Amino acid sequence: MRFLPGAEEVWAVLPEARVVGGAVRDFLAGRAVADVDFAAPLAPEVFSARLAAAGIKVVPTGIAHGTVTALVGGRGFEVTALRRDVATDGRHAVVEFTDDWEADAARRDFTINAMSMDRDGEIFDYFGGRADLLAGVVRFVGTARARIVEDYLRILRFFRFFARYGGVPDEPAVAAIRELRDGVLGLSAERVWGELKRIVAADDPRAAVRLMAETGVLGSLVPEGVDLARFEKVVALASGVDGLLRVAALLAGDVEGFGERLKLSNEEQEFLVAVRAPLGLAPGAGDEDVRRALAETPGEVLVARTYLVQDEGLGWDELRGRLRRMTRPVFPLQGRDVLEMGVAPGPAVGEVLAAVRAWWMAGGCLGGLESCKARAREMVS
Ligand code: ATP
Ligand code: MG
Numbered sequence: 001m002r003f004l005p006g007a008e009e010v011w012a013v014l015p016e017a018r019v020v021g022g023a024v025r026d027f028l029a030g031r032a033v034a035d036v037d038f039a040a041p042l043a044p045e046v047f048s049a050r051l052a053a054a055g056i057k058v059v060p061t062g063i064a065h066g067t068v069t070a071l072v073g074g075r076g077f078e079v080t081a082l083r084r085d086v087a088t089d090g091r092h093a094v095v096e097f098t099d100d101w102e103a104d105a106a107r108r109d110f111t112i113n114a115m116s117m118d119r120d121g122e123i124f125d126y127f128g129g130r131a132d133l134l135a136g137v138v139r140f141v142g143t144a145r146a147r148i149v150e151d152y153l154r155i156l157r158f159f160r161f162f163a164r165y166g167g168v169p170d171e172p173a174v175a176a177i178r179e180l181r182d183g184v185l186g187l188s189a190e191r192v193w194g195e196l197k198r199i200v201a202a203d204d205p206r207a208a209v210r211l212m213a214e215t216g217v218l219g220s221l222v223p224e225g226v227d228l229a230r231f232e233k234v235v236a237l238a239s240g241v242d243g244l245l246r247v248a249a250l251l252a253g254d255v256e257g258f259g260e261r262l263k264l265s266n267e268e269q270e271f272l273v274a275v276r277a278p279l280g281l282a283p284g285a286g287d288e289d290v291r292r293a294l295a296e297t298p299g300e301v302l303v304a305r306t307y308l309v310q311d312e313g314l315g316w317d318e319l320r321g322r323l324r325r326m327t328r329p330v331f332p333l334q335g336r337d338v339l340e341m342g343v344a345p346g347p348a349v350g351e352v353l354a355a356v357r358a359w360w361m362a363g364g365c366l367g368g369l370e371s372c373k374a375r376a377r378e379m380v381s
Pocket of ligand 1: 020021022023034107108109110113114151153154157
């Protein structure tokens with residue numbers, strides 16, 4: 001079975017291993033397969049030793065949980081021993097290694113994620129995942145309620161996969177999520193933010209986010225409130241744009257509180273705040289206004305803002321075209337130019353620069369170094 005470059009080399013050493021989880025799902029769905037994960041009905045020391053003996057580099061990524069990463073041709077393949085759950089407490093599972101494929105599949109979250117495929121391409125589907133994938137149903141393996149209580153992250157994982165593969169919401173899953181929604185409040189900020197980003201990054205996450213709102217999950221995660229209409233508008237307008245812009249569209253209230261609570265990176269936080277600031281331009285704006293805006297704010301931030309404020313009117317694409325095409329004006333005068341005019345080092349330099357910049361902006365950011373110097377000289381003389 002040709003799968004991804006490198007997979008065959010893992011299989012050559014571990015012929016009894018199977019590809020599991022997302023790779024099987026995406027392969028059957030005809031989607032690009034990102035990571036290929038293997039499971040093996042062997043003890044971790046046994047398959048690690050076999051891989052190493054074949055000259056494959058083995059990184060002990062999560063050896064306590066039975067996972068190593070095999071490096072083949074610049075790619076990493078996770079290989080994990082089959083496991084069965086012994087106990088779970090809503091966050092951590094106690095597992096034991098097994099050679100029972102069905103037991104390993106039973107601890108996976110959704111039927112579409114619980115399939116495995118062997119070296120000959122045979123699919124092992126213990127819980128009807130293939131039919132669910134075709135029907136667009138994200139169904140828990142076992143009882144939704146029980147599986148959520150074992151691990152509340154599964155509420156968000158449900159929406160991640162529903163956003164990507166879902167058509168019809170699975171009623172028992174939705175009912176259990178509605179009942180247990182506050183379980184997401186106990187999850188770490190990193191995990192919540194990681195899942196939220198993946199949810200909104202789906203090609204069309206609108207139905208999933210609507211369902212998150214309907215079940216109350218979104219309200220638990222974002223008590224500041226959301227603007228579903230703006231979110232849906234931005235998804236429709238800007239397919240394939242940065243997921244962070246979609247988040248900016250979704251958040252109705254204070255983005256800083258949200259960013260702090262979910263521990264966004266500084267870069268993410270700054271982007272959210274920047275795109276939520278007023279655009280200050282409208283379709284039909286003159287080039288002078290566009291240049292002024294570009295002098296103050298990077299073009300990509302301005303473009304992102306247009307999506308948030310775009311209304312039914314015409315001309316938005318034209319405005320975005322100009323924002324992308326026009327080069328960003330750079331104020332040419334520098335502190336040393338002002339010092340050369342005899343201004344003493346200190347606050348006066350900044351004052352001259354600010355005043356000349358204001359004049360330069362008022363003129364549509366067209367002045368070059370010489371005209372800015374001339375203006376500065378007039379001011380200091
Ligand atoms: P993606 O393409 O988004 O990475 P994936 O299926 O690979 O999708 P991962 O989060 O990488 O998703 O997890 C890999 C597999 O591990 C899943 O397909 C699922 O079988 C299992 N799994 C991961 N997290 C959980 C969980 N919290 N509960 C149960 N099973 C899980
Ligand atoms: Mg994965």
